[in-house]
Amino acid sequence: MAAHAAPVEFALPQVLTYPAPTPPILVAQGAEGRLYKTTYITPSLPCALKYRSPKQYRHPILDARLTKARIQAEAKVLDRCCREGVPVPAVYALDATAGWLAMEWVDGVPVRQGINVWLGDRPEDDAISDAEVADETPLVDLMKRIGDAVGALHRTGVIHGDLTTSNMMLLPWADGQSNGASSEDGEKKKAVGGDVILIDFGLATQSVTDEDRAVDLYVLERAFASTHPRAERLFTHVLEAYKQTFKKAPSVIRKLEDVRMRGRKKSMLG
Amino acid sequence: MDTTKKKRRIALGCEGSANKLGIGIIAHDPETNEPTVLSNVRHTFVSPPGTGFLPKDTAQHHRAFFVRVAKQALANAGVRPSELDCICYTRGPGMGAPLTSVAVAARTLALLWDKELVGVNHCVGHIEMGRAITGAANPVVLYVSGGNTQVIAYAEQRYRIFGEALDIAVGNCLDRFARTLEISNDPAPGYNIEQLAKKGGRVLLDLPYAVKGMDCSFSGILTRADELAAMMKAGGKGPDGETFTQADLCFSLQETVFAMLVEITERAMAHVGSNQVLIVGGVGCNERLQEMMGAMAAERGGSVYATDERFCIDNGIMIAHAGLLAYETGFKTPLEESTCTQRFRTDEVFVKWRK
Numbered sequence: 352m353a354a355h356a357a358p359v360e361f362a363l364p365q366v367l368t369y370p371a372p373t374p375p376i377l378v379a380q381g382a383e384g385r386l387y388k389t390t391y392i393t394p395s396l397p398c399a400l401k402y403r404s405p406k407q408y409r410h411p412i413l414d415a416r417l418t419k420a421r422i423q424a425e426a427k428v429l430d431r432c433c434r435e436g437v438p439v440p441a442v443y444a445l446d447a448t449a450g451w452l453a454m455e456w457v458d459g460v461p462v463r464q465g466i467n468v469w470l471g472d473r474p475e476d477d478a479i480s481d482a483e484v485a486d487e488t489p490l491v492d493l494m495k496r497i498g499d500a501v502g503a504l505h506r507t508g509v510i511h512g513d514l515t516t517s518n519m520m521l522l523p524w525a526d527g528q529s530n531g532a533s534s535e536d537g538e539k540k541k542a543v544g545g546d547v548i549l550i551d552f553g554l555a556t557q558s559v560t561d562e563d564r565a566v567d568l569y570v571l572e573r574a575f576a577s578t579h580p581r582a583e584r585l586f587t588h589v590l591e592a593y594k595q596t597f598k599k600a601p602s603v604i605r606k607l608e609d610v611r612m613r614g615r616k617k618s619m620l621g
Numbered sequence: 622m623d624t625t626k627k628k629r630r631i632a633l634g635c636e637g638s639a640n641k642l643g644i645g646i647i648a649h650d651p652e653t654n655e656p657t658v659l660s661n662v663r664h665t666f667v668s669p670p671g672t673g674f675l676p677k678d679t680a681q682h683h684r685a686f687f688v689r690v691a692k693q694a695l696a697n698a699g700v701r702p703s704e705l706d707c708i709c710y711t712r713g714p715g716m717g718a719p720l721t722s723v724a725v726a727a728r729t730l731a732l733l734w735d736k737e738l739v740g741v742n743h744c745v746g747h748i749e750m751g752r753a754i755t756g757a758a759n760p761v762v763l764y765v766s767g768g769n770t771q772v773i774a775y776a777e778q779r780y781r782i783f784g785e786a787l788d789i790a791v792g793n794c795l796d797r798f799a800r801t802l803e804i805s806n807d808p809a810p811g812y813n814i815e816q817l818a819k820k821g822g823r824v825l826l827d828l829p830y831a832v833k834g835m836d837c838s839f840s841g842i843l844t845r846a847d848e849l850a851a852m853m854k855a856g857g858k859g860p861d862g863e864t865f866t867q868a869d870l871c872f873s874l875q876e877t878v879f880a881m882l883v884e885i886t887e888r889a890m891a892h893v894g895s896n897q898v899l900i901v902g903g904v905g906c907n908e909r910l911q912e913m914m915g916a917m918a919a920e921r922g923g924s925v926y927a928t929d930e931r932f933c934i935d936n937g938i939m940i941a942h943a944g945l946l947a948y949e950t951g952f953k954t955p956l957e958e959s960t961c962t963q964r965f966r967t968d969e970v971f972v973k974w975r976k
Contacts, residue, residue, distance in 0.1 A: 382884075382891035408883050408916035410876040412825045512834065554834055 364402040364451050367391060375400070383553045384450075392443050392453050399440065399457070401425075401553075403450040415448070421553070422447040428509050428555045429454065435507040438500050438548045457548050459523055462497065463516035466490065466579050468542035478581045484588075493521075493543040494585050498592025500547045501571065506597050510563045512554030514571035516578055521545035561599075565606035568593070572611075627651035630706045631659070632948065633694070633730070634941025637683045637723030638715025638743050639767060640666040640674040644690045645938030646698040646705075649945055656753050656945075659698035661931060661938040662690050671803040673796065680718035687726045694937065702734040707953070709944025712740035713965035715768065720961040728959055739944035740954040743935075744769060744967040748780060749946060750939035751901040755926035761895050763886045763914070764967075766902035766935075767792035770882070771967060772835060772889045778972045783889040784835025791878050792904045794839040798874060801847050802867055809934070814871045815907050821872030824863050828877045835888050837881045846874050879910045883917045896923025905933040946974045 367375045371391040379386040384403040392398050403418045405411075422445055432439040440455035469490050484491075497519065504511060511518070523545040556563070568590070576583045590607075594600040629648045636643040645661040666682035668674045695702070710727035713720060731738045748762050762773040762780070770786035789797075792811060799810030804817065828845050831838040849859065850870055859865055886898055898918055900911060911927045918925045932939065950973040 382888040406880075406884075406917070407920060408913040409880045410825055413830070413876060413880055416827075417830060 361385060361404070363387075364400075364404070364449065366446065366449065366451055367400065367402075373397075388456060389453075397456040398443050398453045399455070400451055400453045405450070418450045419447040422450060422452050425552050425555065426452055428552050428557065431557075432504065432507060432509060432549075432552075435503075437503045437507055437509070438546060439552070440548065440550060457520040457522055457550060459520045459545055459548070461517050462493070462519040462521055462547065463578055465493065465521045465542045465545070466516060466582060469539050470579070470581055471539070473581055479584050484584050489540050489543045490582065491585060491588050493547070494588035495592040496547045498589040498594075499596045500549055501568070501589070502593040502596030502600065504549060505564050505567070505593075505599075505603070508557050508559045509552075510556045510558045510567045511549065511552065512556060512567070512570075513551065514549075514567055515574035518549065518551045520548045520550055522548050561603050561606040562610075564603045565610045568603065568607050569610045572607075630945060630949065631700060631704055632707050632709050632739070632941040632945035633691075633705050634709040634741070634746075634937040634939070634944055635687075635691075635723050635727045635730075636711050636743070636746070636935055636937045636940045637719045638711045638713065639719065639935060640668075640679050640682070641935040642666070642683045642686050642690055642723070643935055643937035643940075644687075644694040645936055645941050646694055646700055647938055647941040647945060649949070654949075656942055658938055659700060660694045660696075661936055662694045662697060663934070663936055664690050665808070667807045670805050671800050672806075673800060676716045676718040679716065680722045683719050683722045684726075687723070691726075691730070702730075702736075705734065705736055707737045707739050707944065707948045708734075709739040709741050709940045709948075710959075711743050711746070711940055711961070712954075713962040714743060715961075715963060717961075717963050720963070724959060724961045728956065731956070731959075737948065737953045738956060738959050739948050739952065740959060740961070741940045741944045741947070742965055742967065742970045743940075744771070744773075745780060745970050745972070746939035746943040747901040748773065748899075748967075749943040750932050750936075751899045751926070751928055753942060754928045754932050755899060757897050757899045757926040759895065760897035760899035760926060761886060761890050761893060762899045762901060763882060763905070764902045765791050765882060765900065765904035765910075767796055767904075769902065770837070770839075772885050773967060774889060774893045774895065775972070775975065776893075778975065780967045780970065780972060782966070782968055783892065784837070784885045787833070787836050787838045788840040789843070791839055791882065792902070794843045794878060795874070795904065797843055798846050798850075798871075801850050802870070804867075809903065811904060811907065814875065815909065817868045818871040818875045818909065819868075821866065821868030821870070824859070824865050824869050824873075825876060826859060826865060826869060826873040828873055830877060830881060832881050832884055835885045835892070837885055839878060842874070842877060846870060875907070875909055879907070879913050882910065883913050886914065887917050887921070890921065890923070896921050897926065898923065899926045901928070901933060903934045906930045950974050 372394045373390045375387040375389040378388050387400045388397050389400050390397050406414050426442050426445050429439050429442050433441050443453040445452040575586050631648045634645050643663040646659040648657045664686045666679050708727050708731045710724050764771045768790050770790045771782050772784040773780045796810045804813045829841045915925045
């Protein structure tokens with residue numbers, strides 16, 4: 352009975368209507384905003400432009416206030432991460448009032464995709480066994496790099512707010528080191544190789560409490576388990592590496608135990 | 622009287638989790654399962670302006686009116702007690718004392734007429750009635766009332782909560798602000814805020830906006846709105862030197878909290894990939910909320926489903942409907958287990974009647 356989802360044509364943000372060497376490409380569309388790939392800012396180098404379009408349902412004053420505050424907050428967080436060596440895209444330019452933020456284009460694939468290539472068509476009930484958890488496979492190495500990245504993020508006092516394997520990119524290493532003998536093996540190895548870059552800080556906040564950090568980890572743990580059930584056991588390597596990178600990790604991990612126990616659920620009053 | 626081969630199934634539902642006492646009678650067609658509302662009677666306990674409804678007084682109200690409302694419901698439906706299949710009642714969530722008094726009354730009816738009892742989750746009642754009335758097959762549900770604020774979607778036999786209020790419910794925020802302004806609670810504080818808000822809108826006052834992922838929080842907004850109301854009463858001006866009225870306050874409060882609700886609903890819709898949204902619960906009657914939700918849904922190429930006050934506001938018919946759905950799958954509540962509880966999460970209910 353509901354109207355069928357008609358292909359909605361989105362109006363470009365004004366900045367993308369100006370002449371550029373290549374036309375903008377709509378890469379992703381979420382509830383928050385839209386992501387374009389464009390060469391408007393730097394002709395020789397593509398960049399990622401995040402646009403928070405005006406929400407028709409919202410009062411215009413409120414909408415303008417929120418859009419501006421959110422673009423500014425995201426830019427501030429990215430800038431802080433960049434300065435402190437957390438692997439995130441660099442900010443190129445922004446216009447908070449117009450609602451856009453241009454960032455470094457990460458030329459890679461989401462970690463989710465890399466892990467799925469590695470796992471291949473491994474059947475559901477053939478989950479990674481205890482023996483394999485101890486193996487030093489390239490996938491385990493990727494888990495450690497994820498832990499390192501999140502550890503570095505928390506060390507700078509930033510909470511991502513939406514950590515998933517879709518919000519992490521794999522920036523491929525320069526070739527030459529990982530070319531294995533058998534091609535299929537090499538492909539798989541390549542799929543989980545590369546530097547881990549954290550992206551999409553639309554829900555990020557700045558905080559240094561164990562509680563916030565633990566909830567951030569919990570969100571990742573839950574997302575990981577539901578996205579990659581077969582590799583669920585490898586998550587312990589993420590936490591191990593997190594401990595190595597981040598000095599205050601032990602108290603966060605203790606808090607994580609509490610968070611796991613209560614979930615995100617509260618018992619409610621009528 | 623009923624001469625068809627297969628008898629239609631009839632349930633009586635008793636609701637009293639807050640200040641509304643509602644009794645309704647529903648029939649399900651034996652062939653099509655189509656629900657028909659036979660009667661839907663409600664009596665509301667209205668407290669004086671500036672006050673809320675206390676559990677003790679509300680329970681007393683429900684006890685005093687139960688027999689009258691029940692008789693009226695039977696008379697309107699033209700149904701004799703012997704024709705009923707089961708008696709449904711609200712197990713929770715809600716206020717303890719009112720829930721208990723209605724549960725006692727429902728037990729009494731079950732014993733008196735020798736019927737099975739069915740305990741119903743109040744939130745599931747709202748969702749099922751909303752689906753039945755609007756025909757929305759599998760929507761994202763925004764459940765907003767005086768006690769609850771949840772964004773819900775169905776998956777694998779349960780109504781799963783994707784987002785919710787972390788502190789007070791949105792309806793509670795509105796009700797309490799109505800108390801601050803000492804406006805009437807008749808017919809409902811939220812309704813009177815809505816009417817006042819229509820006269821406001823010259824200025825939009827700055828209130829906190831507290832959305833965290835798919836969750837949100839309202840207590841800080843209430844505190845700020847109360848502060849602004851105190852400034853106004855003292856004859857002062859706003860933080861930016863502007864003058865404002867009660868109507869402007871109501872307008873700003875509505876615009877802010879509804880924008881938050883629409884935002885978390887949109888996020889849930891994007892998350893589960895749905896473009897239908899159903900609004901249920903007392904706050905769902907608010908036409909401004911419906912309008913904003915409609916604008917969001919249209920942007921996503923979808924549509925919004927809402928019901929009117931007969932079904933949005935707490936009522937007995939939704940308890941009868943959800944209870945009868947469960948009863949048809951073989952569910953019943955034995956007398957010795959026919960308790961009620963203030964805390965009863967929507968996702969605790971095993972939804973056997975849906976695929």
